[in-house]
Amino acid sequence: MELDPSPLALPFPEMPPIEGVTLRVARARYKDWGRADLTYAELAEGTAVAGVFTQSACASSEVEMGREQVKRGGARALIVNAGNSNAFTGYRGREAVEQIMAQVAEGIGCAPEEVFVSSTGVIGVPLPKDKARAGVAEALNAKPCTWEDAARAIGTTDTFTKGAHASAVVGGERVELCGIIKGSGMIAPDMATMLGYIFTDAAVEPGFLQEMLSRANGATFSCITVDGDTSTSDTVLSFATGKTGNAALGSWDDAGADAFYAALKDVCRQLAQLVVRDGEGAQKLIEIAVSGSVSDDSARRVALAIANSPLVKTAIAGGDANWGRVVMAVGKAGEPADRDKLSIGFGGTWAAKDGQPLADYDETPVAKHLEGREIRVDVDLGIGKGRATVWTCDLTHGYISINADYRS
Amino acid sequence: MELDPSPLALPFPEMPPIEGVTLRVARARYKDWGRADLTYAELAEGTAVAGVFTQSACASSEVEMGREQVKRGGARALIVNAGNSNAFTGYRGREAVEQIMAQVAEGIGCAPEEVFVSSTGVIGVPLPKDKARAGVAEALNAKPCTWEDAARAIGTTDTFTKGAHASAVVGGERVELCGIIKGSGMIAPDMATMLGYIFTDAAVEPGFLQEMLSRANGATFSCITVDGDTSTSDTVLSFATGKTGNAALGSWDDAGADAFYAALKDVCRQLAQLVVRDGEGAQKLIEIAVSGSVSDDSARRVALAIANSPLVKTAIAGGDANWGRVVMAVGKAGEPADRDKLSIGFGGTWAAKDGQPLADYDETPVAKHLEGREIRVDVDLGIGKGRATVWTCDLTHGYISINADYRS
Structure with missing residues (x-):
């Protein structure tokens, strides 16, 4: 089957020859x-x-x-x-x-x-x-x-x-x-x-x-x-x-080692994100930033648990700022977390802080953010200094169609 | 939203009163x-x-x-x-x-x-x-x-x-x-x-x-x-x-302890399977039996890796005997496995043995099995005596509809 280009596709960049x-x-x-x-x-x-x-x-x-x-x-x-x-x-x-x-x-x-x-x-x-x-x-x-x-x-x-x-x-x-x-x-x-x-x-x-x-x-x-x-x-x-x-x-x-490493990491990050942008059925690129964990490794595992949660991915596909599903994913990650210190936000707006929904939470800017192509989820565990950022895409009918409906 | 009863639903059984x-x-x-x-x-x-x-x-x-x-x-x-x-x-x-x-x-x-x-x-x-x-x-x-x-x-x-x-x-x-x-x-x-x-x-x-x-x-x-x-x-x-x-x-x-335990486990298994039968969007009940692992715990982790794989679940939703996706899920489970000793079957028919597709593999009975409501996947790792069985359901458009399309 021929698939349409991903809506998240980027044009191929100008790239110089490499001698050798x-x-x-x-x-x-x-x-x-x-x-x-x-x-x-x-x-x-x-x-x-x-x-x-x-x-x-x-x-x-x-x-x-x-x-x-x-x-x-x-x-x-x-x-x-x-x-x-x-x-x-x-x-x-x-x-x-x-x-x-x-x-x-x-x-x-x-x-x-x-x-x-x-x-x-x-x-x-x-x-x-x-x-x-x-x-x-x-x-x-x-x-x-x-x-x-x-x-x-x-x-x-x-x-x-x-x-x-x-x-x-x-x-x-x-x-x-x-x-x-x-x-x-x-x-x-x-x-x-x-x-x-x-x-x-x-x-x-x-x-x-x-x-x-x-x-x-x-x-x-x-x-x-x-x-x-x-x-x-x-x-x-x-x-x-x-x-x-x-x-x-x-x-x-x-x-020059630091400068070279920075460039290498930059290319790696660009390439990695391009793969997510071509995720099967992807309509949205999702960046999940976890902070306040006991270590960077712990933050990455929590962030991946969120990124791999079908419930989080479908919620974002549906434009639903469902922070409860994020709580669930944090809870199942198997990493140190304290329910009553957890904060969750979307697109720079906090929805819940210190384990409780914000009393004056205004969903309007969040709903607007979730209509876009690039979604940001912030999670602060409030128990340490670890941090990590991961990227994923939403889970849509397109994913099911590609993987279940068509056979070769 | 009101959902139709799952196609995998069972009638409520006769149950006697319990004194006390x-x-x-x-x-x-x-x-x-x-x-x-x-x-x-x-x-x-x-x-x-x-x-x-x-x-x-x-x-x-x-x-x-x-x-x-x-x-x-x-x-x-x-x-x-x-x-x-x-x-x-x-x-x-x-x-x-x-x-x-x-x-x-x-x-x-x-x-x-x-x-x-x-x-x-x-x-x-x-x-x-x-x-x-x-x-x-x-x-x-x-x-x-x-x-x-x-x-x-x-x-x-x-x-x-x-x-x-x-x-x-x-x-x-x-x-x-x-x-x-x-x-x-x-x-x-x-x-x-x-x-x-x-x-x-x-x-x-x-x-x-x-x-x-x-x-x-x-x-x-x-x-x-x-x-x-x-x-x-x-x-x-x-x-x-x-x-x-x-x-x-x-x-x-x-x-009587063994008899009581057997009955308790029986009730637990029945109840557990009922939850899977009501899985969101489920069209098929999938039983995954893993044997030949280094331990029972290892077998369970491998079986759950298969059961949680969106690619395996969508393949079965599509009636596709895609043993390659099962190989992938075994590989990612993080448990001991040897690619060249791995065997995979569907509904009692082996598709691959000892790390290679069977030369005389006949997909006809497998395709027929996959058309049914209750699917069996067998995986033998060939490296030990551990075994475990887990249950899951397929991943369908229904799951996406329930979790992404509808908002409350």
């Missing part, structure tokens, strides 16, 4: 769709890599192998297959990944372990080796393409292409960070896994790149949820070509 | 509905009590007080208010509960702590003391009523009345267990909390009754989910009047 990164796409024809579905990023020698992966206990071969590959710290190529996730396919799935790694390695003269592979789409069907082989061969010889071309080719059920860009000054040099991402939920039989890739021309030591990516992930990709479901293939990789020529960043003490 | 339990209902008019909304169960002297309560950190005053009251072990009365949950109302809510306890205690000559109170309905509005006082006065003098009358009076957004009955032979005497329950999800502004009450004429020591109720709860009420949301008021109380005259059960070694 060459993008190409090809048609592997994993599905019968008239577009490129194999993406190839060629990376200059010396490119550092870092990655974060799904915590699923049933991860795909690509994820299992990727977890090992990033430990080596170097990357020369990325291949993304769209239309087949290769998940839950046993040893045959692994063989297909190994074939792609060997073919690319031979094509550009690198070690197979320097070739990273991601796949997204139907599960339970081993990635067809013949289609992969032909697609990779075509990609190796294809003309370079744009960021938007690549962003489109990695997509499956996405309703719009997603990219983000940021810059930083490191050691006097301007460095660029460009990211693309796909994901909108998990549509059967397509698992519309979240796959994100962030490229930079900065020089960064792999270990430190990993540290920064992991930290940024905790405040961005780990703070979004569409339906609380976790894919078997979620992957975010970051590649640093070092072509800017700055002294490689190796620790937080290095000049 | 007298049921009465009254109109407190908590809401403007033309029916009884205050239920009063008078209990004979010497009645033992046990209870299990929501684990919400934001529980209502009724729950907070009930947790303390059950420790004393004795009960003489139960009052259930429908139409106002009295949750999130601070000290004023607590005062209303204390007033009811004092009024009933004076009326029948018992200690206030022997009067148990539950409330369900709108949150954030203190239970109106004047209405409660008039309602209790009316109830104290009302004619006795039937189980079905009481089951109807405790309901709020329920689409059908719910009761269950079982018998056991204890020390040569036949004992009866009768239970009523209300709950169908949490509809704003009514929190359609799960409130359940099980009465028996058997004699049981309070401590042992608590032990049995807690154990039965772990296998029944704790194994159901409609939307994964947890109310601030969930309560199940069990009252044993001892009128049968059996030697009071005090431990698992007592003759």
Whole structure:
């Protein structure tokens, strides 16, 4: 089925080329769709890599192998297959990944372990080796393409292409960070896994790149949820070509490290929010800010409990400032909370404070806020200094239609 | 809004009277509905009590007080208010509960702590003391009523009345267990909390009754989910009047203890499933049986992860045997699992075994099974001997309509 673009879609941004990164796409024809579905990023020698992966206990071969590959710290190529996730396919799935790694390695003269592979789409069907082989061969010889071309080719059920860009000054040099991402939920039989890739021309030591990516992930990709479901293939990789020529960043003490991290986190946050904006059936982007908890981690867990509550998500879909459902979600989060110190607000207006509805609560500005596309929910637990912000979307008839009414 | 009865509704069963339990209902008019909304169960002297309560950190005053009251072990009365949950109302809510306890205690000559109170309905509005006082006065003098009358009076957004009955032979005497329950999800502004009450004429020591109720709860009420949301008021109380005259059960070694527990668990399971059958928008009752896990607890957590997955619930709503979504839910449960040992089936037909789709998988019987009202999902993790079964319902447009489209 063809879906209309999300009402929360943003236009694809202007994004500069990254020296040391060459993008190409090809048609592997994993599905019968008239577009490129194999993406190839060629990376200059010396490119550092870092990655974060799904915590699923049933991860795909690509994820299992990727977890090992990033430990080596170097990357020369990325291949993304769209239309087949290769998940839950046993040893045959692994063989297909190994074939792609060997073919690319031979094509550009690198070690197979320097070739990273991601796949997204139907599960339970081993990635067809013949289609992969032909697609990779075509990609190796294809003309370079744009960021938007690549962003489109990695997509499956996405309703719009997603990219983000940021810059930083490191050691006097301007460095660029460009990211693309796909994901909108998990549509059967397509698992519309979240796959994100962030490229930079900065020089960064792999270990430190990993540290920064992991930290940024905790405040961005780990703070979004569409339906609380976790894919078997979620992957975010970051590649640093070092072509800017700055002294490689190796620790937080290095000049420019903070600036680079800020830009990296900015790109991660933009990409993460784009996924929520393409949430299945989403009509509203919801930002949930929790403060006053015993720790930041506790705040994040409370915020995710609210964000994953079907009752909160449907209330917001219906424009209903139902703070009682927020109370319920706080209560079930399993985190320290005191009913009589809890405060809840919408769009900057408090509805309840210290465990009781405000006597002079005026619902008018709140109702107006809830009519908009971007909703803000504030929760103060009143028992500590922890805080966190997460993003989600509302739960609508569109979600049910996409996931229950249509079959492939 | 008036909802049609659930397509999964069962007729109210035949239920015998329980000696030592007298049921009465009254109109407190908590809401403007033309029916009884205050239920009063008078209990004979010497009645033992046990209870299990929501684990919400934001529980209502009724729950907070009930947790303390059950420790004393004795009960003489139960009052259930429908139409106002009295949750999130601070000290004023607590005062209303204390007033009811004092009024009933004076009326029948018992200690206030022997009067148990539950409330369900709108949150954030203190239970109106004047209405409660008039309602209790009316109830104290009302004619006795039937189980079905009481089951109807405790309901709020329920689409059908719910009761269950079982018998056991204890020390040569036949004992009866009768239970009523209300709950169908949490509809704003009514929190359609799960409130359940099980009465028996058997004699049981309070401590042992608590032990049995807690154990039965772990296998029944704790194994159901409609939307994964947890109310601030969930309560199940069990009252044993001892009128049968059996030697009071005090431990698992007592003759008849196993039989009584089996009957208690049976009533609990029946009541629990009735709540799922009245799940908001439910079209199908789904039983999820997980085996082969490292422990029973682990199996329950995996089963609940599947049961709470919007993607699994929408797939079943759409009649789609989407085992990939089950893999995803197993993977995200955070419990030990091995992708390559996982098997998944529907209605007794395996779709995937040992981490791969079955080569000779025939979807025909599965598709037929999924057309029915009662769906069975089997998951074998293949790594241990733990097992658990949970019950849920599908996620449909009805759920969205009830929770997002209508406002009160």
